[in-house]
Amino acid sequence: MNTVNLDRLVPEYIKGFEAYIPSKPDDVLKRYYGVHHLFRMNNNENALGPPAAARKVIEEFPQEQASIYPSGDSYHLRLALAQRFGLHEDQFLVGNGATEVISFVIKAFCASGDNIVTADKTFAVYEWVAEFSGLSARLIPLKDQAFDDRAMLEAMDEQTKVLFVCNPNNPTGTWWSESRLRAFLDAVGPERVVVVDEAYFEFMDEPGYPDGMKLLDEYPNLVVFRTFSKAYALAGLRIGYLAGSLEVVEVIRRTCVVYSVNILAQAAALAALPDEGHIHRTREMVKQGKEFLFQVLNRLGLPYLSGGGNYAMIKLPMSDSLAYRKLMTQGVMVRTMTGFRFPNWIRLSISGMEAMEAFGRGLGRILDKGARK
Ligand SMILES: *Cc1c(COP(=O)(O)O)cnc(C)c1O
Numbered sequence: 287m288n289t290v291n292l293d294r295l296v297p298e299y300i301k302g303f304e305a306y307i308p309s310k311p312d313d314v315l316k317r318y319y320g321v322h323h324l325f326r327m328n329n330n331e332n333a334l335g336p337p338a339a340a341r342k343v344i345e346e347f348p349q350e351q352a353s354i355y356p357s358g359d360s361y362h363l364r365l366a367l368a369q370r371f372g373l374h375e376d377q378f379l380v381g382n383g384a385t386e387v388i389s390f391v392i393k394a395f396c397a398s399g400d401n402i403v404t405a406d407k408t409f410a411v412y413e414w415v416a417e418f419s420g421l422s423a424r425l426i427p428l429k430d431q432a433f434d435d436r437a438m439l440e441a442m443d444e445q446t447k448v449l450f451v452c453n454p455n456n457p458t459g460t461w462w463s464e465s466r467l468r469a470f471l472d473a474v475g476p477e478r479v480v481v482v483d484e485a486y487f488e489f490m491d492e493p494g495y496p497d498g499m500k501l502l503d504e505y506p507n508l509v510v511f512r513t514f515s516k517a518y519a520l521a522g523l524r525i526g527y528l529a530g531s532l533e534v535v536e537v538i539r540r541t542c543v544v545y546s547v548n549i550l551a552q553a554a555a556l557a558a559l560p561d562e563g564h565i566h567r568t569r570e571m572v573k574q575g576k577e578f579l580f581q582v583l584n585r586l587g588l589p590y591l592s593g594g595g596n597y598a599m600i601k602l603p604m605s606d607s608l609a610y611r612k613l614m615t616q617g618v619m620v621r622t623m624t625g626f627r628f629p630n631w632i633r634l635s636i637s638g639m640e641a642m643e644a645f646g647r648g649l650g651r652i653l654d655k656g657a658r659k
Contacts, residue, residue, distance in 0.1 A: 299420045306414070309619075321617040325641035328621040330456070330486075330597050332519035333637040334571060337564035339557035340520060347550055356549035359542075360527075363556050367527065370559060371499045377529050379538055382546040384485055384513040384526030388450075389415045391509060391528070393541040395447040395479055396421050403441050404450035405433050407458065407627050409483060412450040431591055432460035435470045442478065449474060452483045453498075454490065457626065457633045459593030464496035471505045479534065481509045485526075486595035488517035488565050489572060495594070499529060506531035509538070514551075516596065517568050518558045523551035572596045575636035582646040586653060596636045599623065606630050609652060616648040 309315070312324050336344070360380035368375040381387035392402065392415050402416045406425035416423040424446070426437045433451050442449070451470070454461035462470070467482065474480055482498045498510035513526035525547055530538070558564070579598060583590045592598035602609050606622040609632060613620055618641070623631040634645060 297420060300418060303418050315614065315619070319614040321615065323617050325618050325637065325644050327635040327637050327641060327645060328619045329521065330516055330595070330635045331521050332517060332568055332596070333641060334519060334564070334568055336519045336554065337558045337561035339561055340554040343553045343557045344550065347553070351549055354549070355545055356547060356552055358544040360547050360552050363552050366556055366559055371529065373499065373502065373529060374532060376532055377502065377535055378527055379535060379542055380525065380527040380547050383515060383524045384483070384511045385411050386546060387511060387526060387528045388412055390538050390541045391448060391479065391481060392416055392419060392421070394538045400445045400447045402448045402450060403438050403446055405452070405455070408452045409456045410626060428458065431458040433462065435466065439473050442474070446478055448479045448481060450481045450483065453496070454486050454594030456485065456595065457597060457599050457623065457628070458591050459595050459597065461495060461594045463494040467496045471501070471508060476507050479507050479509055481511060483511040485511060485513045485516055487512055489569060489596050490594050491569065492594065502529060502531060506533060509534060514555045514558060517565055518555070520551065520554055520558060523548070523554055525551040525555045571638060572636045574639065575642045578639065578642050578646070579634070579636065582649065586649065597633055598636065599628065599631050599633050601631050603653070604630065606632050612652040613648045616644065616651065618645050618648045
């Protein structure tokens, strides 16, 4: 009676799946690396912190509300989103981060034997959810570091239900223009769902970058993801959402976990949504941070990739995990990318100048001590 027959219990696709190991909490890391301060530049968080109105909501949160269930379908937030985007409130589903809504979509449309199509080097959760659900993820190699529309279309078959496009792509920063996205949606046709993940939408002000919300009327099989974790700086509260046509969202709603979005997150997101000033200041910070970073990287002669979003990828002449550890001893946390199929690259969140300078100094030091000199 003291063992479990896991061999019988565990499906084959779970046997072959490895759990993702998140990084340790900051206090543990600081102690381990012997630093007093840690600049978090690994998760594309917004260093400005939450917008003022969201801070106020958090500060003044009525404590007795912690004992009651939240709105099960984020009612007030959906009304605000509907008004903001000129859509119907039932066209939105709010989740515990946009990460959660990925599984809503996959569960709603994919049965055993079905597959999803996405890129090999993108936000990994699409692939993970498909695989631990026993579905296959067709991972199409990036072309010129961008999603390869033609190869994705060729990879579709009868069992393809959902295609995921990350726009701009995390981690490469590449993005499809509106005309490219439209051509893709036209070519996919109405038999499949196309998800466009716009987690970094609010950072984009490039001409030609598409606003998925504006395409929903024309493409009822389009689903758009957005999040409050990145530009709105509410990552710790876990809240994101999807939008689609009434008919498609009505189906996805069936796989939603009710009450997964907590009461404070709903209130803070509602307060944050209208704050255009915060978005503007965030973009300015990212712009300044990128300019500084590119100067540093050009001076050091390091290849890098950066486009939309508040992040950049940097290719190092050393192992990324070694670079990670060395940067940690200087109080700078970056994302290693070997596990994401970019060996010896790191991804850096574009942060405030103090953090950017700390990174620049740290990088200079670790390269100096290495083989380069
Ligand atoms: C960060 C991110 C998300 C979702 O983040 P949540 O915190 O779960 O809302 C989704 N897609 C991409 C591409 C991201 O980078």
